[in-house]
Amino acid sequence: MLLELHNITKKYDDTVVLDHVSFRLKPGVYGLLGANGSGKTTLFRILCGVMKQTAGTITYNHDDVQSNPGAFRSILGFLPQDFSYYPDFTGMKFMLYIAALKGINKNFAKKRCLELLKLVGLEDVKHKKIKKYSGGMKQRLGIAQAMINDPEVLILDEPTVGLDPKERVRFRNLISSFSENKIVILSTHIVSDVEYIADEILVLKQGKLENRGASSELVNTIQGYVWESIVEKNRLDEVVAKHVISNQKHEATGTVLRIISNEKPTHNAEQVQPTLEDLYLYYFREDTEK
Numbered sequence: 001m002l003l004e005l006h007n008i009t010k011k012y013d014d015t016v017v018l019d020h021v022s023f024r025l026k027p028g029v030y031g032l033l034g035a036n037g038s039g040k041t042t043l044f045r046i047l048c049g050v051m052k053q054t055a056g057t058i059t060y061n062h063d064d065v066q067s068n069p070g071a072f073r074s075i076l077g078f079l080p081q082d083f084s085y086y087p088d089f090t091g092m093k094f095m096l097y098i099a100a101l102k103g104i105n106k107n108f109a110k111k112r113c114l115e116l117l118k119l120v121g122l123e124d125v126k127h128k129k130i131k132k133y134s135g136g137m138k139q140r141l142g143i144a145q146a147m148i149n150d151p152e153v154l155i156l157d158e159p160t161v162g163l164d165p166k167e168r169v170r171f172r173n174l175i176s177s178f179s180e181n182k183i184v185i186l187s188t189h190i191v192s193d194v195e196y197i198a199d200e201i202l203v204l205k206q207g208k209l210e211n212r213g214a215s216s217e218l219v220n221t222i223q224g225y226v227w228e229s230i231v232e233k234n235r236l237d238e239v240v241a242k243h244v245i246s247n248q249k250h251e252a253t254g255t256v257l258r259i260i261s262n263e264k265p266t267h268n269a270e271q272v273q274p275t276l277e278d279l280y281l282y283y284f285r286e287d288t289e290k
């Protein structure tokens with residue numbers, strides 16, 4: 001299994017939204033990390049054949065996927081960001097409906113849908129209407145429908161948006177358990193979603209693949225740029241205004257600031273070990289300030 005993007009470029013009129021994005025993915029979990037508007041959804045839509053790139057090619061096992069879209073679609077599972085559920089359908093009916101759309105044999109479909117609903121923890125509510133499901137339950141149904149054809153490539157666009165921390169953890173565990181011998185690509189701007197489960201993180205910034213690597217490798221690239229400093233109350237506003245602040249904690253002696261800066265930001269600042277959250281702020285400081 002080898003998915004390769006070669007110089008994928010997408011323009012809307014004169015605006016370049018994806019700029020020569022190239023990467024090769026073998027089985028594993030990949031976190032596509034980017035601020036809002038960095039091009040994640042556009043990239044996924046192109047990968048899934050919903051949209052055509054302006055230039056570049058995509059190959060799967062060295063075959064051009066767009067010259068035989070049916071073949072690629074049959075091994076692809078997709079959970080779009082704006083996935084629409086039919087609120088009056090039950091979970092089971094919805095799964096059977098998706099199975100029918102994918103042309104799965106009726107007898108097999110029932111067995112497969114039950115199996116998947118069980119796997120995502122919706123067995124007990126399979127005959128309940130989706131409008132009664134919580135956000136987390138809907139997302140779990142979303143992943144179940146994306147898995148219906150036992151895909152080799154699974155694409156999940158911001159699957160954890162709107163989930164509470166407990167559901168997020170559950171969702172992450174689910175993805176890990178599904179990921180064996182699959183290429184799973186998951187986009188998010190929530191760092192903790194990918195920090196633990198992604199084998200590799202792809203950082204997309206303003207349409208360009210800025211960096212890729214294991215979380216620890218990427219974090220090492222900002223070694224020396226993360227600081228902690230105790231700042232007295234009367235200087236707090238000034239320091240906060242001048243720097244990218246990753247965290248603020250009020251203590252009796254003053255405020256402890258975690259600061260992202262190429263240079264020592266205050267006289268008493270001390271270097272600390274960076275985290276992936278710091279890396280995100282380092283890459284997307286302009287985007288997050290907007």
Ligand SMILES: Nc1ncnc2c1ncn2[C@@H]1O[C@H](COP(=O)(O)OP(=O)(O)OP(=O)(O)O)[C@@H](O)[C@H]1O
Binds near residue numbers: 041
């Ligand atoms: N149909 C369109 N016409 C023009 N510009 C578009 C169109 N669709 C998206 N864009 C622009 O392309 C850029 C990338 O959008 P995209 O939705 O791919 O980003 P994203 O990383 O998925 O962001 P988000 O996390 O907000 O969904 C944005 O600047 C967006 O405004």
